[in-house]
Amino acid sequence: MTTTVTVDDPRDLVAHLPYRLGFHPADSVVLAGLCRGPSGRDLVGLVVRCDLADLGHPAAGPALAATLGGHLLADGAYDVFAVVYLATSRRGVSRDERVRHARRALVDAMPWAASLRGPWFVGHEAFGHLDPCRCCAAGGRPLRDLETSVASAAFVADGRAAVRCREDLAVVRTQDTAARAAAARAGAQERRRVAAARAVGAAFRPPPAESAELCRLRQEHCDLWDSSLGEVPAHATLGRLLVALEDTRVRDAVLAATLAGGDVVARDLLPVDAVDLVLTVAPPPERDTIVAADRLACAVVAHAPDGAAAPALGLLSYLCWWDAAGARADVLAGQALQEQPGHRLAVLVREALDAAVPPPWYPQRHEH
Incomplete structure (x- = not known):
């Protein structure tokens, strides 16, 4: 920003x-x-x-x-x-x-x-x-x-x-135990929905790349993220979003839409090469878009069960790296790795920071 x-x-x-x-x-x-x-x-x-x-x-x-x-x-x-x-x-x-x-x-x-x-x-x-x-x-x-x-x-x-x-x-968990409990219940229910959608595809031999139910659920999760930006989501919504971000296809679509900015929505970027496409274009961060995504991801982390917030923390750390906020990116990547050792997105952020690799838009920032 x-x-x-x-x-x-x-x-x-x-x-x-x-x-x-x-x-x-x-x-x-x-x-x-x-x-x-x-x-x-x-x-x-x-x-x-x-x-x-x-x-x-x-x-x-x-x-x-x-x-x-x-x-x-x-x-x-x-x-x-x-x-x-x-x-x-x-x-x-x-x-x-x-x-x-x-x-x-x-x-x-x-x-x-x-x-x-x-x-x-x-x-x-x-x-x-x-x-x-x-x-x-x-x-x-x-x-x-x-x-x-x-x-x-x-x-x-x-x-x-x-x-x-x-x-x-670092992002601190909320002290509202009732709110965290509501988010956890919704998350557990959403996780069962995801498991059932995956099981539908696995029931066929040979299995399809993914079931129609799983595709539909991913689109639903992307829409849930987009509709929650700029809002104060219900605790149950935050629990569902945590589960949504556990799916790397959904997480990457959310990440790519945030980096792209403008009117881009996550469901349109579900193709697996969406992040690569945005990285190639390398747009500078849009303040309103980054802030909205940051706030929502922080709320997801704050209501997550202990040890389960790595998907949202990894997303946050990458957004901070893209925003050239290296110190915060490093702290959040460390949080993600504490909750899930080896979390891939957090590892990538740490490697970029250790090697002093800037986000791809940064060398052209004066032109922007």
């Missing part, structure tokens, strides 16, 4: 970073690549976060900095804006040995990035240039200035939020 914000003050760039990550970093270094846009204005490209302990390690830090520099260059960065997040004072940040090692590693690895020599910090009460300067007070600027920045206001108005910490990106 793309939120376009024009800024003229570096504080707006600092304020922008947690919204790009989806959470407020801690004990971290965040790097934002600055790229040249078609009009000649600077654009914020790839944003990466790493643990201060890793980048500030005397032995391992330089190699990590070189890897990050390679990713930023590949994304088209000509400069890099760096922010250190550490819950202490400006003086405490500047005197931290890990920060000194990290700064040296970054400058050595990316000599082409002039702004790395003037990094910023976000502490427990203030933010600003890490080194003494004329624009920041001795202890830095008050954190409330970030909350009132142009960037923060724009993201909040667009419905974006940055959670307290990375762990908060």
Whole structure:
């Protein structure tokens, strides 16, 4: 999802970073690549976060900095804006040995990035240039200035939020036990319907590719998903949708329709090559479409029985990867793998993130 914000003050760039990550970093270094846009204005490209302990390690830090520099260059960065997040004072940040090692590693690895020599910090009460300067007070600027920045206001108005910490990106089960019980009952009943539809085809020898009943049920499940977008579904509906997403044909149709955006509906994309077709076209994410699918999938997860939410979590993690929300994609993929080790879609997301593979639309984002 793309939120376009024009800024003229570096504080707006600092304020922008947690919204790009989806959470407020801690004990971290965040790097934002600055790229040249078609009009000649600077654009914020790839944003990466790493643990201060890793980048500030005397032995391992330089190699990590070189890897990050390679990713930023590949994304088209000509400069890099760096922010250190550490819950202490400006003086405490500047005197931290890990920060000194990290700064040296970054400058050595990316000599082409002039702004790395003037990094910023976000502490427990203030933010600003890490080194003494004329624009920041001795202890830095008050954190409330970030909350009132142009960037923060724009993201909040667009419905974006940055959670307290990375762990908060996970989906939490609802505490409404009656709601979860209703969803579980509906899910169990729907699972019996699916089993019966599959059994109809298996009764013939040789069995057909799939029974007419199973085809009809898949179309029904796609329609149920589409009709539930933008609504507040009944608990029973959420239980049925969880079962629907257990069928990879239905899940892929839902995924492809969400990626395609516009007026595309899931039932029209039930053919097995639908996802490949959408990936080939590689449209950028449409905010309204992604948000609606995200909310519905989160509701399905929140009402799912313990250990059974991997189908919806895998879908969510892929949507986040497509939306270039890497941190949330990683957290949700981890949740899916905890509930179902080896879940294929979650594994694919993890592999893409580990290899720093962006969604296919991302390299052409400036053209969009």
